Amino acid sequence: MRKQFFLNRMALPVIFSMMVLSGCPNEPDDSDTTAPILSAGTAAGLGSLSGSIARVSFTADEGGGYYYAVLDAGESALTASAVKAQSAGIGGTGIAAAGENTVSIGGLTQGLSYTVYIVVQDTAGNLSSLLTIADIKPTVSFLLPGTEWYFKNGVLKFDETKASINGRKYDYSYNPDTKTGSIAGDTSGRQYTGIDASIKADGVIETGDIINALGDFAIDGDTYSLSFNNYRNSSFAITFSETKDSAAADTLIGTTWYWPSLILEFVTENQAILYSVTGYYPYPYIYGYTYNTASKTGSIKTAVRVFSTAFSTLALGDFSIEANFPTWHDSFTNPGQGPVVPLNLYFANYKSYGHGADFIKMPQGLFQDTP
Numbered sequence: 001m002r003k004q005f006f007l008n009r010m011a012l013p014v015i016f017s018m019m020v021l022s023g024c025p026n027e028p029d030d031s032d033t034t035a036p037i038l039s040a041g042t043a044a045g046l047g048s049l050s051g052s053i054a055r056v057s058f059t060a061d062e063g064g065g066y067y068y069a070v071l072d073a074g075e076s077a078l079t080a081s082a083v084k085a086q087s088a089g090i091g092g093t094g095i096a097a098a099g100e101n102t103v104s105i106g107g108l109t110q111g112l113s114y115t116v117y118i119v120v121q122d123t124a125g126n127l128s129s130l131l132t133i134a135d136i137k138p139t140v141s142f143l144l145p146g147t148e149w150y151f152k153n154g155v156l157k158f159d160e161t162k163a164s165i166n167g168r169k170y171d172y173s174y175n176p177d178t179k180t181g182s183i184a185g186d187t188s189g190r191q192y193t194g195i196d197a198s199i200k201a202d203g204v205i206e207t208g209d210i211i212n213a214l215g216d217f218a219i220d221g222d223t224y225s226l227s228f229n230n231y232r233n234s235s236f237a238i239t240f241s242e243t244k245d246s247a248a249a250d251t252l253i254g255t256t257w258y259w260p261s262l263i264l265e266f267v268t269e270n271q272a273i274l275y276s277v278t279g280y281y282p283y284p285y286i287y288g289y290t291y292n293t294a295s296k297t298g299s300i301k302t303a304v305r306v307f308s309t310a311f312s313t314l315a316l317g318d319f320s321i322e323a324n325f326p327t328w329h330d331s332f333t334n335p336g337q338g339p340v341v342p343l344n345l346y347f348a349n350y351k352s353y354g355h356g357a358d359f360i361k362m363p364q365g366l367f368q369d370t371p
Contacts, residue, residue, distance in 0.1 A: 032124035036096075037061045038131040041118065044102050045148075047141025049224040051110030053242055054138045055146060056118075057102045058131055064122040066096040068103055073113035073135065080119045080130045096120045104148050106243050113137045142176045142219065149226050149240035154254030156226070156240050165214060166256040168263075179221065185213030212263075212275045212284065232275065234284050236267050250293045257345045257359035264345070264359050272300060274316070287316065296321040314351045321345050 038058050045055040060066075069083045070090040078088060086093070090107050108114060116133040144158040157164045163172040163183045174181030217228050224242045231238040248254060252266040266272045266289070275284040291298035300316035323343050343361040350357035 032122065033126065035126040036064060036120040036122050036128040038118065038120060038128050040100070041116075041131045041133040043133065043136055045146025046137060047139050047143055048147065048242055049140065049142065049219065049221050050242055051138050051140035052108050053104060053106050054108055054114070054116075054136050055102055055104050055148065056116050056133050056136065057100055058118055058133075059100050060096050060098060060120050060128070062120075062122050063098045064096050064120050065093060066101065066103065066118060066120045067091070067093050068105070068116055068118045070105055070108070070114050070116050070136075073115055075115070077115075077132070078117050078130070080127055083117045083119045083130065084121065084127060102148075104244075108136075108138045110138055110140055142179055142221065144172075144174050144176075144181070147242075149242065150244045150254075151238055151240045152245055152248035152251065152254030154240070154256070163214070166254075166265075168256075170214065179219040180216065181218075182216045183214035231267065232265075232273055232284055234267075234273050234286055236271075236273075238267060252289075252291050252298075255361065257361055259357055259359040262359075316351055317347050317349050319345050319347050 038060055040057070040059040042057055043054065044057040048054075056068075058066075067084045067086065068091060069078055069086065069088055071078065071088065075089075082088060083091075090105065092103070092105065094103065103118070105116065114136040116136055118131045118133070120128045122128075144163075145160045147158050149156040154166055158172070161171070162169045164170070165183075171184040172181055212232060214232060215228050215230050217226055219226050225239050226241075227237065227239045229237050251269065252272075253269060255266050257264045262274060262276055264272060264274050270288055270290070272287045272289050273284045274287060288301040289298055290301075297318070297320045299318045302315045321343060345359040345361070347357045347359075349355075
């Protein structure tokens with residue numbers, strides 16, 4: 001029988017519902033006739049290197065799929081059904097969460113004013129009323145707060161004090177004059193790492209060192225990109241752009257998976273990084289991997305640890321990507337709405353240890369306090 005690991009180290013009873021984070025529900029619920037309610041539509045960020053991107057935010061009282069359309073200011077307003085049909089203007093769709101949502105819109109022209117129209121359709125097929133956000137005017141800016149950057153499937157976001165990569169938050173510094181900065185890592189791992197370790201009063205061995213930092217980065221105003229030359233101290237050169245890469249959707253590149261305090265991040269088409277948020281692994285391991293898009297199966301091979309005296313470790317083994325891991329966490333569900341069923345990357349025989357391992361595709365490290 002497959003062993004499942006529940007959140008916060010407690011096996012919580014759940015009612016299985018097939019709502020997958022990576023797609024909309026398949027079957028409408030005929031008993032639900034109440035449409036989603038949208039509110040708090042506002043500009044979340046109008047500055048970008050190219051001056052062609054704007055970010056808007058809105059709040060929905062339930063999840064589903066969102067649709068947006070963008071028209072030049074002064075054009076005739078659209079109806080909710082026209083926005084859903086994507087029949088006019090610059091349009092797009094995505095997954096709407098219950099709560100606040102942010103949408104990044106590209107293809108705009110610097111200095112022009114736009115109106116954004118948004119609707120949400122819930123799992124039962126009910127379409128919300130139209131939400132209108134007016135006077136959206138993109139500008140050129142080298143400031144980071146409110147911006148989003150994309151590396152394949154990975155998303156890097158900045159607010160005033162924190163940077164987040166695929167949901168996990170870190171401190172950062174940035175100089176807009178030199179267009180350079182640095183994103184820090186996790187501190188004070190709770191397990192021995194062998195790096196300046198000291199016994200604390202409570203007997204817990206901690207390092208106090210910063211581990212798994214994303215590293216130093218630079219912004220290029222000509223290519224509208226943000227680049228790391230030594231991403232996570234693993235020698236990878238990674239470049240994030242202002243626009244999403246739709247061709248990356250069927251790959252693992254840029255995805256991040258969690259189990260329990262370990263993070264598995266795919267950085268190239270054949271290499272992945274495994275690291276710990278607790279300090280158990282003070283340096284990342286670099287693994288080779290193969291992946292079959294059609295069958296959603298692959299294998300992660302023997303790794304080399306990034307260390308002054310590098311050495312190899314066991315292969316993680318064969319894996320499959322599935323959507324049958326029920327979990328419950330307040331960050332991703334609302335009371336009474338049932339469990340979320342995220343995608344998970346499953347090893348039936350992890351490292352040949354004789355037990356399975358579920359790496360969950362969700363933001364934050366769910367088995368420990370989040371930063």
